[in-house]
Amino acid sequence: MYGLTQLFSGLTTAALLFLVAAGLTMIFGGLRIINVAHGSFYMYGAFIVSSLVGTALTSSAHATALFWTALIVAPLVVAALGALTEYLVLRPLYGREHLLQLLATFALFYIFTGVSLLFWGGQYRSISIPPMLQGHLTVLGATLPVYNGFIMLIAVAVGLFMWWLLQRTPLGWRIRAAVEDPEMLAAMGTNVRGLFTGVFTLGTFLAGLAGAIVGPTQSVTTGLGAQILVSAFIVAVIGGLGSVAGAAIGAIIIGLSQAAGVLWAPQFESAFIYVAMILVLAIRPSGLLGVPEQ
Amino acid sequence: MNISYRCKIGISLIASLGLALFMSGAWAASYSGVVKVGLSTSLSGAAASLGQSGKKGIELAIAELNAKGGLLGKQVKLVSVDDQLSPATGVTNVRNFILEDNVAAIFGPVSSSVAAAEEGIAAQYHVPIFFFISNDVDLTTKHFTKYAFQVVPNTYMEPHAVAAYMIKKGWSRYDTISPNYSFGRSTVKQFLAGMKKYGANINIVGQQWPKLGESDYTNYIPAILSKHPDAVFSGLYGGDLITFTKQAKGFDFFKKIHNNFYALFTMGALKALGKDAPVGVIAANRAPFYAIHTPGMSLFSTAYHNKYGEWPSSWAVMGYTAVQTWSQGVEKAHSLAGNKVSAALSGATVKTIRGPIYLRACDHQGDVREYVGTLSQKINPKYGFRVMDHVYAPNPKKIMMTCAQTLAMQPH
Numbered sequence: 106m107y108g109l110t111q112l113f114s115g116l117t118t119a120a121l122l123f124l125v126a127a128g129l130t131m132i133f134g135g136l137r138i139i140n141v142a143h144g145s146f147y148m149y150g151a152f153i154v155s156s157l158v159g160t161a162l163t164s165s166a167h168a169t170a171l172f173w174t175a176l177i178v179a180p181l182v183v184a185a186l187g188a189l190t191e192y193l194v195l196r197p198l199y200g201r202e203h204l205l206q207l208l209a210t211f212a213l214f215y216i217f218t219g220v221s222l223l224f225w226g227g228q229y230r231s232i233s234i235p236p237m238l239q240g241h242l243t244v245l246g247a248t249l250p251v252y253n254g255f256i257m258l259i260a261v262a263v264g265l266f267m268w269w270l271l272q273r274t275p276l277g278w279r280i281r282a283a284v285e286d287p288e289m290l291a292a293m294g295t296n297v298r299g300l301f302t303g304v305f306t307l308g309t310f311l312a313g314l315a316g317a318i319v320g321p322t323q324s325v326t327t328g329l330g331a332q333i334l335v336s337a338f339i340v341a342v343i344g345g346l347g348s349v350a351g352a353a354i355g356a357i358i359i360g361l362s363q364a365a366g367v368l369w370a371p372q373f374e375s376a377f378i379y380v381a382m383i384l385v386l387a388i389r390p391s392g393l394l395g396v397p398e399q
Numbered sequence: 400m401n402i403s404y405r406c407k408i409g410i411s412l413i414a415s416l417g418l419a420l421f422m423s424g425a426w427a428a429s430y431s432g433v434v435k436v437g438l439s440t441s442l443s444g445a446a447a448s449l450g451q452s453g454k455k456g457i458e459l460a461i462a463e464l465n466a467k468g469g470l471l472g473k474q475v476k477l478v479s480v481d482d483q484l485s486p487a488t489g490v491t492n493v494r495n496f497i498l499e500d501n502v503a504a505i506f507g508p509v510s511s512s513v514a515a516a517e518e519g520i521a522a523q524y525h526v527p528i529f530f531f532i533s534n535d536v537d538l539t540t541k542h543f544t545k546y547a548f549q550v551v552p553n554t555y556m557e558p559h560a561v562a563a564y565m566i567k568k569g570w571s572r573y574d575t576i577s578p579n580y581s582f583g584r585s586t587v588k589q590f591l592a593g594m595k596k597y598g599a600n601i602n603i604v605g606q607q608w609p610k611l612g613e614s615d616y617t618n619y620i621p622a623i624l625s626k627h628p629d630a631v632f633s634g635l636y637g638g639d640l641i642t643f644t645k646q647a648k649g650f651d652f653f654k655k656i657h658n659n660f661y662a663l664f665t666m667g668a669l670k671a672l673g674k675d676a677p678v679g680v681i682a683a684n685r686a687p688f689y690a691i692h693t694p695g696m697s698l699f700s701t702a703y704h705n706k707y708g709e710w711p712s713s714w715a716v717m718g719y720t721a722v723q724t725w726s727q728g729v730e731k732a733h734s735l736a737g738n739k740v741s742a743a744l745s746g747a748t749v750k751t752i753r754g755p756i757y758l759r760a761c762d763h764q765g766d767v768r769e770y771v772g773t774l775s776q777k778i779n780p781k782y783g784f785r786v787m788d789h790v791y792a793p794n795p796k797k798i799m800m801t802c803a804q805t806l807a808m809q810p811h
Contacts, residue, residue, distance in 0.1 A: 107621060107624075107625040110621040110625075111618065111621050111622070114617040114618045114620070114621055115618060117615075117617045118615050118617060118618060121614075121615060218443075218444075219443070222443055222447065226448075226451075227442075227443070227447025227448040227450075227451050228448045228667060228670075228671070229448060229637065229638055229641055229667050229668060229670075229671035230671055231641055231645065231671040231672055231673065231675060233673070233674075233675060234645070234649075239648075239649075240649075240651075241649055241650060241651060248621065248650055248651070250617075250646075250648075250649025250650055251649070252649055253617060253649060319614075321645070322642070322645050322646050322649075323614055323638075323641070323642045323645065324637070324638035324639075324640075324641030324642050324645075324668075324671060326445070326448075326638050327443075327444065327445065327447065328444065328445040328612060328638065329614070331612075332612045332613075332614045333614055363615075363618055364618045366618075367607065367618040367619055367622045368618075368622060371605070371606060371607050371608065371622065372606075372608065374607075374608070374609075375579060375608070375609075375610050
């Protein structure tokens with residue numbers, strides 16, 4: 106069942122892209138900042154897991170325990186770094202022009218890249234997939250690697266958690282209100298600055314989590330953050346910058362169009378995601394679920 | 400004071416001669432007893448591991464040269480800078496090396512596009528440049544200058560060596576997967592040309608062109624398997640190959656195609672993959688220290704391991720041979736002057752840790768070997784990674800372009 110295998114592959118791509126794009130789009134939604142350094146937080150998630158789990162030669166039982174620990178620790182460390190970044194670098198820039206904020210996050214991207222070289226060097230690193238997540242399942246005759254299924258499960262869990270947080274909790278209500286009218290929210294007694302720090306921290310937590318989850322399927326190296334960032338931006342733009350639900354739909358569109366491209370026109374496959382983006386933006390310039398800027 | 404006309408002429412002559420001497424690198428070098436050489440390579444970014452490793456090989460070669468008394472009685476000093484994989488930065492670095500550091504030789508970059516940009520500048524100032532990582536065949540054909548030398552198997556030789564190996568297997572249905580840029584495209588093209596040249600009649604059942612630096616191959620892997628190829632030729636390497644390998648394992652890819660998969664599994668990739676490196680697949684390496692059985696190589700690899708606490712990658716081996724090549728050129732020419740060294744090396748055979756290398760007069764491409772083999776069952780306990788078994792290193796003459804071919808492509 107090659108068609109179904111390819112569908113699973115497209116959905117794996119979608120899950121992976123959603124994990125990265127969710128944090129990116131949430132930060133834009135809450136803070137109106139396009140965070141170019143998002144890819145760096147993602148890269149750090151993967152690097153921290155690689156340091157904690159060790160080389161690919163570590164014994165399996167020990168590595169499995171370390172893997173699960175690393176999956177929790179890495180995003181938390183990245184989130185702490187995110188909080189610090191927001192407090193020191195971004196806070197003075199709120200209300201300033203977009204270009205300045207963009208340049209600041211761009212500078213951060215380069216700084217984080219340089220720092221990663223100091224800490225982890227330029228060598229390729231690889232994180233072993235724990236034995237229980239190795240191998241593949243056969244579903245209706247189609248092949249689904251267990252780890253790909255795991256990535257999809259995590260993506261669904263993150264999606265549901267984000268929906269619950271934003272739609273069903275007072276915190277989510279405040280985050281949405283902060284986007285609409287931060288002054289009014291502050292006047293009503295909410296600590297908007299603290300809220301912004303919280304949103305940025307959560308966004309970077311998601312980036313770190315994505316890096317930690319995706320790390321074992323990749324070569325972990327300095328360029329990691331830059332590779333994924335472009336695709337994640339496309340997903341966020343298609344979905345409508347700021348909309349987490351939009352990012353989910355955008356990720357599925359990109360994942361499936363990439364799978365279809367490889368299936369039907371491998372020569373032009375790399376153009377498929379851009380064609381998808383152009384089509385969506387031609388019909389809805391603010392993205393599928395985006396709200397036009399006022 | 401009245402100075403005669405003759406006196407004025409004399410003073411200005413001495414002054415200008417002095418200035419000219421002062422400005423000349425030869426004077427500065429001989430005065431200080433030091434000769435500088437430049438290394439502009441990728442020390443940061445995606446190709447940093449290659450650049451850093453090559454630099455270590457060069458540093459070791461220079462340290463050993465200096466320990467033996469240097470070259471023509473002078474100590475050799477290395478100036479190294481990062482080119483950030485950018486041709487513009489590479490050109491600036493090379494120009495600074497020549498105009499400010501008065502270097503006697505330049506050791507080239509990782510990327511062939513950077514190398515192509517630097518080659519013309521080096522020739523303009525008559526400084527020899529040695530390519531040991533970048534390996535585009537264009538560097539010795541379309542862009543050829545008499546100051547450029549290449550001591551790495553080029554983009555024509557490598558896929559031809561793989562073709563010479565794979566043709567013996569008798570497979571007929573081939574799929575290819577290669578990064579969608581100049582190297583990826585040309586390596587597939589040359590592999591297919593090689594198969595044809597050696598007499599194979601193969602059927603291409605599918606071709607995949609993921610972008611360079613792709614992080615997700617999950618769509619490509621089932622696409623290849625669906626075509627049921629006998630074998631897969633890939634132009635993937637480095638980080639891309641690691642990512643592909645890890646994701647392919649989830650699909651049982653290597654088992655399903657009976658390990659009939661070729662890729663450039665370099666030491667960096669094999670070290671990172673560890674036990675995840677697929678056993679039995681076909682690998683190539685441009686200079687694997689463990690498969691080159693010369694006394695010089697065993698001395699070098701031990702010295703390298705002692706100095707850096709790791710085994711030398713092919714980039715380090717080739718960096719070391721690049722320095723050996725230049726230093727023998729200097730000794731042969733009895734001069735540091737670029738034009739004399741280049742002339743001495745053209746058509747010469749140099750002794751290196753990889754064995755003798757003949758630098759063809761027609762294109763200055765070294766007749767270096769490419770090594771093809773299968774990945775070992777066990778991780779080598781001494782080195783800590785899977786090495787290549789049953790290594791096949793065809794005679795370079797078999798896999799090189801003929802001089803007639805290269806001459807036809809060179810600028811006239």
